[in-house]
Amino acid sequence: MSDLEHRKVSSIHGALMFLKGVKNVAYGDRVVIRNKQGGRRNGQVIKSSAEVVLVQVFEGTDNLDLENTWVRFLDEPFELSLSPDMLGRNFNGIGEPRDGRPPIISSIQRNVNGSPVNPAARSYPREFIQTGISTIDGLNSLVRGQKLPIFSGSGLPHNKLVAQIVRQAKLTGDSTNFVIVFAAIGVSHSDARFFEQEFESSGVLRNVVMFMNLANDPPMERLILPRTALTAAEYLAFEQDHHVLVVITDMTNYAEALREIATEKGDVPSRKGYPGYLYSDLAEIYERAGRLHDHHGSITMIPVLSMPSDDITHPIPDLTGYITEGQIVLSRELHSKSVYPPVNVPPSLSRLMKDGIGKDDTREDHPRVASQLYAAYSRAMDSRNLASIIGAEELSGRDRQYLEFARRFESDFVNQGSNEDRSIIETLDLAWELLSLLPPAALSRVSDEDLQKYHNWDGS
Amino acid sequence: MGEVIEINGPIVTIRQPGIHNGEQVRIGELGLIGEVIHLREKNALVQVYESTESLRPGEQVTGLGHPLSVELGPGLLGQIFDGVQRPLNKIMQLSGTNITRGLRVDALDRDKKWHFIPHETLAVGNPVRGGCILGTVQETESIQHRIMSPPDCKGEIIEHAPEGDYTIEEIIARVKTVSGSVTELKMYHRWPVRIPRPYYSHANTDEPLITGQRILDTFFPLVKGGKAAVPGPFGAGKTMVQQQIARWANADIVLYVGCGERGNEMVDILQSFPKLKDPHSGRSLMERTFLVANTSNMPVVAREASINVGVTMAEYYRDQGYDVVMVADSTSRWAEALREVAGRLGQMPVEEGYPAYLASRLAAFYERAGKVNTLSGKQGSVSLIGAVSPPGGDFSEPVTSHTKEIIRTFWALSKPLADARHYPSVSWLDSFTSYAERVSQWWSDNVNPQWSTRREQALALLSESDELERIVNLVGPEALSSAQRWVLESSVLIKEAVLQQSALDPVDSYCSPQKQFSLLELMLRYHDAGVELINLGVPVEQLIELPFSTELKRLKSSVSNDDLQAFETLADKIRKKFDVMRAEYSQQREPV
Ligand SMILES: Nc1ncnc2c1ncn2[C@@H]1O[C@H](COP(=O)(O)OP(=O)(O)OP(=O)(O)O)[C@@H](O)[C@H]1O
């Protein structure tokens, strides 16, 4: 670490600071900035040459001037001190305590950027996690080590849903609890408090590490916060053998901070002003979830993001969907019908479900039931559409059966209490109750044996 | 020795007199690998394949004197390489679960001995040209590796090794060139990845690449040596289509290039392929497969290299006389890597930030597909299948639209189909192929002469039903005639019984060409018979009520590829019922 302070700021704009005449500064290194009043800020080198060094300042450059700004190059990358004592603590984006307690002192320090996991070192995630929520367990199952985001919108109950998942998630036949890494990016005070109270009232607080950057905290710190949080998660999972559940909310705030800095740097924009590297940048974060050979622990990740104007094709949800292993999409329409959780089933997906369910993991009919529910609901949407054109009275008998199926599917299967913890067997039995509203001839995705065993058609 | 002038993310400016454009360099204390991509006055711009974090101006740079090239020889199959051909298993042994920087690892194992059997033409005094087969080694149980002279070799053999066990560094022949110098040949050579490997001439190609997927083989076929693209929004099934092709295609060699996609998808292949059997050879799939992986969390610029590294290795097996399939998932990530570098170089963006040369780079890549007469007098092919990941699923964006102009088979994936779990979600409306006529002879000779007719009938039926659905959605089903309602009914049957094919269904995952045809034909015969009955006055409701359609829809997963007799049993049952109905209604029509 260098003690030398430079007063060579040549220009300042936005969150960027240019220094002239500082030699041999390493790219990516950490920087500490002090002004006349002694206020301390953090920064990072984002371009370095013999003539000019470009520093990005996490707290912004308001109230800094060219004359009275001292810059110290720490000669080291951003690192986080790691210890099991982090559990139960609350930190800011660069890992400084927010809870008034002393900083973590440890000989174990890791670069927050990590280094890419070797794909050959991964082990394929396949252990079914029961969340107690039918639309997830039954239709879009989560497995240990998966990254499964929630695509939400402003005013939708994603916090409530995440809290319910955190409370209820467990492996069937396994009593070890998840350790939770909670990363809050640009969220409101009330949302932050909601989660703190949730963790407290469900008694998990001492198994939670929180990293928080609230709505009125420096926006540029949001760029480093998920990396810091994941560094902690990797330590807990792969060095301390925990099964870690990482909740990151709200990735939209992260992407907006990235756009802001990219614009200031003059990077070529691609869509909606977001830089072309948004995909790779998000992937660096999301791909840190997973399982590794020869390691006991795992990182399961549930990022939450709000879709600007509920638009799933907006670059943030779009690029996220291209990286994660599925998505749970929330629907404003269902929410306004008072369906909780308002999971929009058709666009929701879990890609890792296929290896985590079935005979040895949940029940033998599970994969076919899930596929059948999707097919039937999609067919029912056609009937609903038709009803809106010609009127429900004009519908054929079959179409009316589908209408009834869709109604019950939404009110009984999708909809459930925010404390209702359904076992996967209850979820599958419920699914068959609904499929029994349709005749066997309409159910070509399930097998004859399934029908005999579970279908209860009264022939009307 | 040169030095670092500036670091700007993956682009590093260096000063080193005499360095060439395209030359490989080692940068800084860690020895990061990079490639010179631009010369600008006294400086050179280098794209670095590894993270440049902690690099400083003033650190040293060494030019390696050669462009980015790959090692070609026995030992590629079964491996997984990174974007610049470093074996990831070796890297794991060296650096554990995460990839550290500056590692130097050879692509091919230097210690392994291969049993070399000289070819009969490998004899002292014989002339040798580029691409001659010198001998063979058994690379895996099912693949014989043909050791070739490097494409630029020319001269006379003055000495060669006898049959025996050799490492790839041992000399197997000495060649006296025209100029009188002596070249030593080993079992491997290097080739620069940005230069297509030479071949003798283009060969005609009308043999289909059979993938065992009905919507592909029967409806939108590809030929061996063809070029295809699979565009679709996230989650539509691009990777699944490509994995299915990698599993079941009737190719000799399969190369799976994961370019900017998920690490777990690579693991999926590495863990499942060794246990699966090639339906054509009966051998473990891993014996013919190898992978290149630059996953989305790996450095961006190596993504651009990975595609060229991959296709060069594919060409190498083509030159041995093999049919090679290379799938690339996703070419959009490769294009984004181009865009990223262009942006950092300050090149003028033309559309959505992409540089003007996007289209020509894409064309140059797909141009490396084809069936050829090789320098050794054999025939081999490279089929290229690229996934395209359009932002927002919008097919008018630059990568999709340029790709569409270049490829000959377009498997367009549809979000509504995927949302309804209709897999593969290949749209019968938006997809196209220009190979259908060329492969019809093969289908006629090997499967059934009716193939073309039935295929066209099915496509016509599907498009008619799409039209009818539009009408229903405007005015309701009452507007349709009985015949039209039957068309709708039959199209549902074709979609569910033929087009939908679950990759996860053990019976239906691979469907033989014979079964593909039999299924389609059975459904169309059912349709035709229904049309006839409707013309006789049978009410369409009565046909719809018949119990057969569920059974027909289950046929694909209840009857295996070698049990097609079961089709006839069901067909007979249907025929009997229809005969009864026909008799009944023809009597009614007779005037009494
Ligand atoms: N042929 C198929 N059979 C069964 N399931 C399928 C099939 N194709 C796709 N799926 C389902 O759809 C999911 C998504 O498919 P896939 O991962 O191939 O999408 P993708 O288009 O590659 O998405 P991305 O662009 O995000 O990588 C799979 O995990 C699987 O559940």
Ligand SMILES: [Mg+2]
């Ligand atoms: Mg994919």
